[in-house]
Amino acid sequence: MGGAVVPSQILKLLSDAMAEVVEKVKPSVVSVNSRMGGGSGVAWSSDGYVVTCGHVVGRRSTVRVSTEGASLEAKVVGQDPYHDVALLKTEEGAFKPIEIGDSGDLKIGQFVIALANPFNQPTATSGMITSVGGSPRRWEEITMENVVITDVPLNPGYSGGPLIDASGKMIGLNKAYARSRGVATLVGTVKSIVDRLSQGGVIRRAYLGITSNSIPLPREIAMRAEIRQEGGVVVLSVRRDSPAKRAGLVFGDIVVKFDEKPVTNPYDWYGLLNEEVIGKEVKLQVLREEKLRELTITPAVAEAESEE
Numbered sequence: 001m002g003g004a005v006v007p008s009q010i011l012k013l014l015s016d017a018m019a020e021v022v023e024k025v026k027p028s029v030v031s032v033n034s035r036m037g038g039g040s041g042v043a044w045s046s047d048g049y050v051v052t053c054g055h056v057v058g059r060r061s062t063v064r065v066s067t068e069g070a071s072l073e074a075k076v077v078g079q080d081p082y083h084d085v086a087l088l089k090t091e092e093g094a095f096k097p098i099e100i101g102d103s104g105d106l107k108i109g110q111f112v113i114a115l116a117n118p119f120n121q122p123t124a125t126s127g128m129i130t131s132v133g134g135s136p137r138r139w140e141e142i143t144m145e146n147v148v149i150t151d152v153p154l155n156p157g158y159s160g161g162p163l164i165d166a167s168g169k170m171i172g173l174n175k176a177y178a179r180s181r182g183v184a185t186l187v188g189t190v191k192s193i194v195d196r197l198s199q200g201g202v203i204r205r206a207y208l209g210i211t212s213n214s215i216p217l218p219r220e221i222a223m224r225a226e227i228r229q230e231g232g233v234v235v236l237s238v239r240r241d242s243p244a245k246r247a248g249l250v251f252g253d254i255v256v257k258f259d260e261k262p263v264t265n266p267y268d269w270y271g272l273l274n275e276e277v278i279g280k281e282v283k284l285q286v287l288r289e290e291k292l293r294e295l296t297i298t299p300a301v302a303e304a305e306s307e308e
Helices: 007-028 187-198 219-224 243-247 266-272
Strands: 029-034 037-043 049-053 062-066 071-080 085-089 111-116 123-132 147-150 162-164 170-178 181-186 210-216 231-238 254-258 282-288 291-297
Touching: 007 029, 007 037, 007 111, 007 162, 029 049, 037 170, 049 170, 049 187, 071 187, 085 187, 111 170, 123 181, 147 170, 170 187, 181 187, 210 266, 231 243, 231 266, 243 291, 254 266
Parallel strands: none
Antiparallel strands: 029 037, 029 062, 037 049, 049 085, 062 071, 071 085, 111 123, 111 162, 123 147, 147 181, 162 170, 170 181, 210 231, 231 254, 254 282, 282 291
């Protein structure tokens, strides 16, 4: 009869299993080099598609994609600036595609591994999931929607690399490291972006032409104007020849609703200014001189993600 398994054996088995998973996934993790610097990417499919982060490629139309065994030029097919995802296309069969997992049933405390290949030197770190999903918001200049947050340390160059589960399946695309937390876009979201971009689609964001900040609403003013929310966004500037200018928005206006949906802080814009409202007449409810007014605005196509 065999003896009981001792703790050192358990640790050895765990260590070997982790190394085996990393070895399995390594060929699918590529280096992406552009004038923006070095980053990582993931071989997505056998027909030559590679995914990475938009900030890794910047505005480049082509980048260099490589592993220890191959180095090829890749075309930037398209980007989703809101989710910071870019799709590249290189030669069919050039790299081994990663196995795509399911990000719909992730659990807090689940073990995960992050891989990268920033300078043709594969590397990995590990940790656990600390949070999943969440409503649209910004955190350290990062779009926090459709993301998984982990305690995995992401070093420079990890952007665009995969976050994988214990079986080696991709569950997220690593995009940033902030406040000692790794942030990755859920693989389900990445898949929908890839499907659209690979079929010639273009992902756009709506634009109003303002800068704004959150502001609390004094209770007596909100009651007088029949506003049932505690805050709104105050307009700090209005761009010339912008949808906001044409709609009549001015400095000091407090926007409380957009398309019948509450606006309580600037981060709400990231969920509201989607492609569906581009070119559509939308009602704005604005508090001006303590009176509630209604304006009509027609959002345009965004040229920059830094302004609403």
